Amino acid sequence: MSRFSGWTTRDVERLSGKLSIDDKAQKAKAKKSEKNSPDYVGMICSALTALKIEHVREYKFLHDRRFRFDIAIPKHCIAVEFEGGIWSNGRHTRGKGYASDVKKYNLATMHGWRLLRYTTEDTKGEMWEYKIADEIQQLIRGRK
Numbered sequence: 001m002s003r004f005s006g007w008t009t010r011d012v013e014r015l016s017g018k019l020s021i022d023d024k025a026q027k028a029k030a031k032k033s034e035k036n037s038p039d040y041v042g043m044i045c046s047a048l049t050a051l052k053i054e055h056v057r058e059y060k061f062l063h064d065r066r067f068r069f070d071i072a073i074p075k076h077c078i079a080v081e082f083e084g085g086i087w088s089n090g091r092h093t094r095g096k097g098y099a100s101d102v103k104k105y106n107l108a109t110m111h112g113w114r115l116l117r118y119t120t121e122d123t124k125g126e127m128w129e130y131k132i133a134d135e136i137q138q139l140i141r142g143r144k
Contacts, residue, residue, distance in 0.1 A: 037084060037120075040082050040084070040118075040120070040123055040129075041057065041070045041071060041082050042057075043129045044071060044080065044082070044118075044129050044132050044133065045057055045071060046129065047129040047130045047132065047133035048071070048073075048133050048136065050130075050133070051130075051133050051134075051137055053073060053133065053136060053137060053140070054073065054075060055071050055072065055073050056071070056072050056073075056074060057070070057071055058070070059071070059072030059074065059079075061079070061108060061111065061113065062107060062111065065107070067104040067107065067108075069081060069108070069113075070082045073136065073140070076114075076139075076140050077112050077113045077114060078113070078114050078115075078116065078136060078139055078140065079108055079113045079114070079115045079116070080115075080116050080117075080118070080132075080136065081101075081105075081115065081116070081117045081118070082117075082118050082119075083101075083117055083118065083119045084119075084120060105117075114139065116132075116135065116136065116139070118132060
């Protein structure tokens with residue numbers, strides 16, 4: 001039996017330097033993210049940009065914590081969180097992730113932030129991202 005039995009072409013490429021382990025991991029991660037879900041947060045950001053609402057993606061609202069908002073409108077202290085994976089046992093519905101989110105939301109409220117939360121259920125229907133952007137715009141203007 002050869003010492004190379006069971007090796008794949010990819011193993012040989014990696015060994016010869018044509019493909020690094022990091023490249024392989026990045027390609028697998030990119031392929032997985034393409035399959036799993038669209039960039040809902042990015043779509044909301046595009047709608048906010050179209051409505052000329054200044055926003056920041058991945059906004060760190062407390063300097064001494066790692067917490068970040070998916071989208072923030074710092075000028076108006078409005079935060080938008082997109083809760084993914086609620087039906088697939090994602091991070092937001094498992095114990096540690098859920099507890100961390102609760103702590104984050106409470107700290108945000110204690111520091112004067114108004115928080116809007118959305119799920120994949122909110123993405124059903126046409127122009128859903130503009131409906132969310134419109135809700136944000138109404139909150140900015142002080143209307144219900």
